[in-house]
Amino acid sequence: MINLKSNSKIYIAGHGGLVGKALVRCFRKNGFNKLLLRKRSELDLMSRKLVWRFFEAESPEYVIIAAAKVGGISANMAAPVDFLVENLEIQNNILLACQHFQVKKTIFLGSSCIYPRESPQPMRENYFMSGQLEPTNESYAIAKIAGIRLAQALRQQFGMEVICPMPCNVYGQGDHFEFERSHVVSALVRRFIEAKRNNAPIVTLWGTGNARRELLHVDDLADACLFLMKYYDLPEIINVGSGQDLTIRELAQNIARIIGYNGKLNWDLTKPDGMPLKLLDVSRLHALGWKHKIDLAVGIQSVVDDFEERYPR
Numbered sequence: 001m002i003n004l005k006s007n008s009k010i011y012i013a014g015h016g017g018l019v020g021k022a023l024v025r026c027f028r029k030n031g032f033n034k035l036l037l038r039k040r041s042e043l044d045l046m047s048r049k050l051v052w053r054f055f056e057a058e059s060p061e062y063v064i065i066a067a068a069k070v071g072g073i074s075a076n077m078a079a080p081v082d083f084l085v086e087n088l089e090i091q092n093n094i095l096l097a098c099q100h101f102q103v104k105k106t107i108f109l110g111s112s113c114i115y116p117r118e119s120p121q122p123m124r125e126n127y128f129m130s131g132q133l134e135p136t137n138e139s140y141a142i143a144k145i146a147g148i149r150l151a152q153a154l155r156q157q158f159g160m161e162v163i164c165p166m167p168c169n170v171y172g173q174g175d176h177f178e179f180e181r182s183h184v185v186s187a188l189v190r191r192f193i194e195a196k197r198n199n200a201p202i203v204t205l206w207g208t209g210n211a212r213r214e215l216l217h218v219d220d221l222a223d224a225c226l227f228l229m230k231y232y233d234l235p236e237i238i239n240v241g242s243g244q245d246l247t248i249r250e251l252a253q254n255i256a257r258i259i260g261y262n263g264k265l266n267w268d269l270t271k272p273d274g275m276p277l278k279l280l281d282v283s284r285l286h287a288l289g290w291k292h293k294i295d296l297a298v299g300i301q302s303v304v305d306d307f308e309e310r311y312p313r
Contacts, residue, residue, distance in 0.1 A: 002105055002230050004032070004062070011036040011060035013045065013094055014067030018183070018218055019109065019167075021174040023064055026222035036060050046086060051093040055101040064107045064225060065094050065147075072187065073136045073206070073274050075180045080139035087143035095150050099160045106162040107225055108151045110237060112214070112280055113141040114166065122281035125166075125237050134275040152235050163232055165225065168241035168280050172218035172299060173306035184213065188252055189303045190311075192261040197313055201263045203256075206271035209249030214279045216242050217294035217302070227290045241280035242292045248273075258300050 004010075010027060014020040015037045027035055036058050044050050045067050069086040076083055091108065098106045115123045116131025128148075133141045147164075154160040171185035179187055188205075195203045224240045232238060246254075252265060285291075 002233075004230060006031045007034050008032065008062055009034045009036060009058065009060050010062045010064070011058070013063065013065045013090075016040070017066060017068075017070070018172065018175045019066040019170060019221060022172060022218040022222035023066060023225060026219065026226055030226060045093060046089045048093045048096075051097050052100070055097045059101065061104045062106070062229065063094065063098050063103050064109070064229075065091060066109050067094070068109075070140070070183075071181050072179070072183065073272060076137040076140055078180075083137075084139035084143050087140065088146060091143070091147040092150065095147065095154060095162070098162065099154045099158050104161065105229060105233070106151070106160070107229060108147055108162060108164050109225070110144045110148055110164050110166045111141070112166055112168045112239075112241070112278055113137050113275070114144050114148065114237075115278075117275055119277075121277045122243070122279040123239070124281040125239060125284065128237060136272050136274050148237060155235050161233060163228060163234070164237045165228055165240045166237050166280070167221050167224075168214040168216050168239075168278070170216050170218045170221050171303060173302045174218070175303065175306075177307060177311065184248065184251070185215065185255070185300060185303055186307070188255045189259070189300070189307050192252075192256050192259045193304070193307055195263060196259055196261045202266050203261070203263060204266040204268055205248075205252060206268055207248065207273035208269060209247060209252065209265075209267050211248050211273040211275065212245045212277050212279065213248060213251065214241050214243070214245040215251075215296060215299070216240065216292055217299040220292040220294050223293070224285070224290055227288075231288055238284055239280040239282050240285060241282045242296075243280070243282045243286075244296075245277075245279040254297070255300055258297065259304060
């Protein structure tokens with residue numbers, strides 16, 4: 001068990017993103033008062049020189065790498081070079097700095113997209129690197145795989161304490177609502193709220209609606225990160241999820257019902273579904289003593305409230 005202290009210096013890379021904001025909320029709620037936070041305008045994580053200068057000046061004791069270029073299917077398909085190169089540079093710079101400046105413990109957050117497209121379900125940690133990736137987000141997945149391998153190599157070669165949690169699809173307040181950048185829940189929330197406001201009779205969504213997704217509220221992910229920082233220290237990746245999934249069609253229907261949109265759904269079959277099945281086996285995490293707490297309906301309502309507050313009629 002790591003003895004985190006309230007005055008431990010904890011650097012949260014990517015604190016302005018969906019996951020980063022949740023990490024800040026979680027750690028502050030639990031009494032940690034020395035969080036190191038830098039906006040993109042203050043620290044360019046793609047510059048190794050600037051990253052190392054920051055580590056030298058601030059000497060973080062613990063680091064959580066939540067910084068990444070993220071986006072939905074359309075964004076990944078439109079800019080595969082950006083998703084590969086930018087994520088490689090960000091994670092390489094931070095992980096190497098953590099080793100060089102002897103950070104006590106590091107978390108490198110991965111993604112369930114690292115698993116094969118045709119992986120058996122639910123996806124166990126030992127299915128990693130056992131098959132072909134989903135083509136629609138391959139560049140992002142390859143970058144994350146490289147980050148995992150670098151973290152494991154740093155542990156093997158230098159004894160660096162670093163762990164790699166693999167979260168499922170996350171959602172929650174603080175996400176982007178631009179369609180090209182948003183995750184599935186926030187994108188659907190925006191679609192249905194705008195359709196209701198405009199009295200639109202039909203909402204058209206991508207794909208067949210049959211792909212299944214596991215969802216975890218971002219505040220649960222942040223809580224899991226704090227738990228794993230304290231209690232997990234093995235080189236193997238560890239899944240973080242709810243252990244429950246549903247179809248995109250069911251998700252859309254649930255969100256429409258919560259918002260009160262009564263129009264019809266039209267599915268554009270010319271658009272891709274993405275990975276057909278994506279359910280994590282979270283038995284290892286459950287065995288350690290952590291389970292998610294936030295119900296999906298409650299979580300969706302938090303995204304609805306967030307959109308209506310940020311984008312009032």
